Amino acid sequence: MERPLISIVFCSISPERYKKCTDNIASTIGVPVEFVRIDNLEYKWPIAKAYNEGAKRASSDCLLFLHEDVEFEHHGWGKALVEKLHEPTTGVVGFIGSRILFDAIGPWCMSGSNYGHVIGVRDGIVEVMRYHEFSEKDSQMFVHVAIVDGLGMAVRKDVWAEHPFDEAMLTGFHCYDIDFSLTISMAGYRNYAYTFGIIHFSRGSYEEQWLATTYKMLVEKWSPKLPYGVDGSLKDIDVDGLSASLDYDHIFRFFRKGISKSLARKMVHRYLRKCRHSRAYRSHMAVVCWRYLCKYAFKK
Incomplete structure (x- = not known):
């Protein structure tokens, strides 16, 4: 059996969704893959703890923390992702992200400097979220960003080991993505949005628990270092x-x-x-x- 080039970690609460997602990945990724399922129906851990435990169990040098309610339409997407992760300066690679994080209480995607292509589907409603489209001549498969969304976050195992998910602060299921990717960007790595497109069978929700966690993360941890941007994105605004x-x-x-x-x-x-x-x-x-x-x- 081939050694996996990437280990995909799930914090899973639905065996049916997990099976559908992993079947889709196995038929589209194009590289040897390992699936690591943290059964959170049993453990009921915060997502930071679940992801850290999954990363410890993974056998590959490359990790992908992934929601189980996604679907890939493109074939062979894993090869470019693994190659990008092996660049020494690469930090976190997501499927959608932003070059800016303001010192403001609100969703990261309101920054106006977002990159990626995600098709959100919920209750039969389809929402195409395509940010900063490039012409074919100038298209970029990977765009340098400051932070990425948690629907999918790939990282080398050694980078994760240096900067694991903050279990002390992240005691629920919100803000783990912003905190994790921002920590790694500020450590000197380059985060990227992998812009080929992905289907996400959810559009997210912003309720009180999300707001309370966002407030705690920004005020207690990040406000002194914000706003934060990459590639001169804070200039002239x-x-x-x-x-x-x-x-x-x-x-x-x-x-x-x-x-x-x-x-x-x-x-x-x-x-x-x-x-x-x-x-x-x-x-x-x-x-x-x-x-x-x-x-x-x-x-x-």
């Missing part, structure tokens, strides 16, 4: 204004959803701290305070 706009928009998005008063208070306090040093934040300060009071303080 209004970083402060864009950050303020993202924070402002998402405060009201989550106010409308009815998040807990304690989390809303944390978000407003953070916004007010930003106002001390930012005219862009101050421009919406009165509205933020009034909306918070109307939503939470004046209600019995």
Whole structure:
């Protein structure tokens, strides 16, 4: 039996989805592959712990942490991925990512500097997420990015061993992708979006637990080092204004959803701290305070 060139690690909760996904990969990847299934119906671990354990069990020098609700249409996609991972400077390779992460509470994909091609399918609704299309002449299979999305993240085993998933902070199922890829990018490696296209049978959701984890990750760990960008992506843009706009928009998005008063208070306090040093934040300060009071303080 051939030694696998890549080990694919799943934090699995559906034997049916796992079987369908691995059958699809076996017929499309084009290189010897090993599947490592962490049965999280049994273990019920946070995803950081599940992925770290799966990486320890893997026998290949290359790892791919993958959701089990994806499908590959292109054949032979594994060869280019393994070759890219063996470049010494390569960090994490995902299927979609961004060159910028702002110091703002909100989805990473709102940065406006995103790369990749993912077809999202949920409840029969198809959403094609194609970012920064290139002409055929200038097309790039791998685009340098700062962070990648967690639907699929490939990395050499030695790089993962240097920077494993942060089990102390990541105690649920959110933000593991941003934290992991950002850590590795800041360590001096180059992350990439592999832009050939993938089908993802989910479109994600942003509920209170996601917001609480994002707040914790940014405020307690990354804010002093943000905003962060690669390849000069922060030049010639209004970083402060864009950050303020993202924070402002998402405060009201989550106010409308009815998040807990304690989390809303944390978000407003953070916004007010930003106002001390930012005219862009101050421009919406009165509205933020009034909306918070109307939503939470004046209600019995």
